[in-house]
Amino acid sequence: MNANVLDKAPTPPTSKAATDAPEDQHLVKRAQGGDLEAYDELIRRYQERIYATIYHMTANHEDANDLAQETFIKAYQALKSFKGDSSFFTWVYRIAVNKTINFLKQRKNKTHMSLNDLDFNAEHDPDLVALVSDKTPRRDVNLIELQEKLNGAMQKLSEIHRLVVTLHDVQGLSHEAISKIMGCNTGTVRSRLFYARQQLQAYLSDYLK
Amino acid sequence: MNPSPEEFDRLRKLLTLKRHEPPPPGYFNHFSDKILARIEAEGLFIRNSWWQRLFPELDAKPVLACAYGLVIMGLLAIGVGVSQSLETEETAAPNLGRPWFAQAPASDAVLPVSVPVAQASLTGQTNPASSVNPVISSGAPSFLFDVNRLKVEVERVKHDLH
Numbered sequence: 029m030n031a032n033v034l035d036k037a038p039t040p041p042t043s044k045a046a047t048d049a050p051e052d053q054h055l056v057k058r059a060q061g062g063d064l065e066a067y068d069e070l071i072r073r074y075q076e077r078i079y080a081t082i083y084h085m086t087a088n089h090e091d092a093n094d095l096a097q098e099t100f101i102k103a104y105q106a107l108k109s110f111k112g113d114s115s116f117f118t119w120v121y122r123i124a125v126n127k128t129i130n131f132l133k134q135r136k137n138k139t140h141m142s143l144n145d146l147d148f149n150a151e152h153d154p155d156l157v158a159l160v161s162d163k164t165p166r167r168d169v170n171l172i173e174l175q176e177k178l179n180g181a182m183q184k185l186s187e188i189h190r191l192v193v194t195l196h197d198v199q200g201l202s203h204e205a206i207s208k209i210m211g212c213n214t215g216t217v218r219s220r221l222f223y224a225r226q227q228l229q230a231y232l233s234d235y236l237k
Numbered sequence: 238m239n240p241s242p243e244e245f246d247r248l249r250k251l252l253t254l255k256r257h258e259p260p261p262p263g264y265f266n267h268f269s270d271k272i273l274a275r276i277e278a279e280g281l282f283i284r285n286s287w288w289q290r291l292f293p294e295l296d297a298k299p300v301l302a303c304a305y306g307l308v309i310m311g312l313l314a315i316g317v318g319v320s321q322s323l324e325t326e327e328t329a330a331p332n333l334g335r336p337w338f339a340q341a342p343a344s345d346a347v348l349p350v351s352v353p354v355a356q357a358s359l360t361g362q363t364n365p366a367s368s369v370n371p372v373i374s375s376g377a378p379s380f381l382f383d384v385n386r387l388k389v390e391v392e393r394v395k396h397d398l399h
Contacts, residue, residue, distance in 0.1 A: 062283045064273055071269040079265075084255055092260075100272045105281055143258060150257035155250035171254070178254055197252040229248050236247045 052116040060107055067107075071100050074117065077199065078124045084194040085128045085187070087141040087179045095131055099124040114208060121209045129187045141179055146171055174235060181231035189224035196221055 052073070058066035078099055083092035103120050110119060150171055182190055188210075195201045195209065196217075203214040203221075210217065229236060276282055295302040 060283065064276075064282070068269050068273060071272055072265075075265055075268050079260060079268075080256075083258070083260070089260060093264075096268075097272055097275065100269075101275055101279075101281070104272075104276055104283075108283065144260055146254070146257045147259050150254065153253065153257065155253055174251070175254055175258070178251060182255075193252065194255075197249055198255040225245060225248055228252075229244055232248065232251065235251065236244050 053112060056107070056110060056112070056116050059104075060110070067104060070116065070120075074120055075100075078120065081121070081194055081199060082124055082128050083144070084182070084198050085132065085190055086135075087143060087183055089142050089144055091131065091135075095124070095127055099127055102127065118205070118208045122211075125191060125209055129191070132187050141176070141183070143175060143179055146175060177232060177235060181228050184231055185224055185227055189220055189227065192217060192220045193224045193228065197225075 052070065055066045055070050059070060075096065079092055079096040082095045082099070083089065086092050086095070099120065103123050106123070110116070114122075182193070185193065191210070192206060195206045196203070201209075203217045206217045207214045295305065
C-alpha cells in the first residue's frame with residue numbers, strides 16, 4: 029500500500045502555523061526578492077491544509093486541485109503587497125477561502141461530488157468504528173456511505189457555515205484563527221458554528237442516535 | 238431544537254471522518270512544481286534588480302550582512318592607506334613619474350622659465366622667444382583651453398605667414 033495512504037489523518041494546524049510564523053517571514057521576504065525556492069518552500073508548508081479546506085468546501089477533487097493552484101498563484105501575484113500585518117498562513121487561507129466562496133457562488137446549482145477515497149486509517153479510527161457499530165440505527169451503513177451522507181449534509185449548509193465547520197471541526201483551527209481568516213469576531217464564529225452543527229445534526233440524525 | 242451534548246459529541250466524531258479523505262496518492266509530490274511552472278509560463282515571476290534582491294538576502298542572513306560589512310570596511314581601509322602612501326611619495330618626489338598634463342603649472346616650477354611666445358605677445362612683452370632665448374615650459378600652453386586666445390593666436394600665425 030502506498031505510504032501516502034498510510035499517513036495519519038491531518039493534524040490540527042493551528043499550533044504549527046504559529047511556530048512557523050517567524051520562519052515564514054524570512055521565506056516571504058526571500059520570495060518577495062524573487063527567490064522561487066523560498067516560495068516553493070511556502071507552498072510545501074501549506075499545500076495540504078489549503079487543498080483540504082477547499083476540498084471539504086467543494087466536495088470535488090478536481091475543483092479543489094484547480095482552486096488550490098489558483099490560490100498559490102494569486103498569493104504569488106499579491107506577494108509584493110503582503111506587509112506582514114497577519115501571518116502568511118492567515119493571509120493565504122483568506123485568499124483560498126475567498127476564491128472558494130466565489131467559485132461556489134458561481135457553481136451554485138451544479139454541485140457534483142467526486143469524493144476522494146477514505147484512507148486506511150479510517151477503518152481503524154475507534155470513533156468512526158463506534159459510529160458504524162450496532163448502536164447505530166442504520167446498521168447496514170459502512171464508512172463509505174457515511175462519507176457520502178456526511179458530504180451531502182455538508183453541501184446543504186451555506187458556504188459560510190460549511191466554512192466554519194470545515195475550519196474548526198475538520199481542520200482544527202481555533203475560533204480566533206477562524207475569525208482572522210473570515211474577518212469577523214470570535215463571537216460570530218461561535219454562533220455560526222453552533223448553527224451549522226445544529227443543521228448537520230438535523231440532516232444526519234439517523235447516524236447520530 | 239436543542240441537541241444534546243452527546244449528539245454534538247457524536248457529530249464531532251463523525252466530522253473527523255473528513256480528515257480521512259486524502260487526495261490521490263502522490264498528488265502533492267509535484268504540486269508546487271506545477272504552480273511554479275505556471276508562474277513562469279504566465280510571466281508572473283518577480284524580477285528585481287540586484288540591489289533589491291540584496292537587501293532581503295542580507296535581512297534574512299545576518300552573517301552575510303556582517304561579511305559584506307567587513308569586506309566594505311576592508312576595502313575602505315585599503316583605499317585610505319593607498320591614498321596616504323601616494324601622498325607621502327608625492328611630497329618626497331614631486332612631479333616624478335607623472336605625465337606633463339598632471340604636473341603643477343609652470344609658475345610653480347623650479348626651472349627658470351621664460352614667457353612663451355603666445356603669452357608674450359598677448360601680454361604685450363617685447364621679448365619674444367628666439368634661438369637665444371628659447372621657450373621652456375613645463376606645463377601645457379595656457380591658451381590651449383581658452384578659445385578666444387586660441388583664435389587670436391591662429392590669426393597672428395596666419396598674419397606672420399603672409
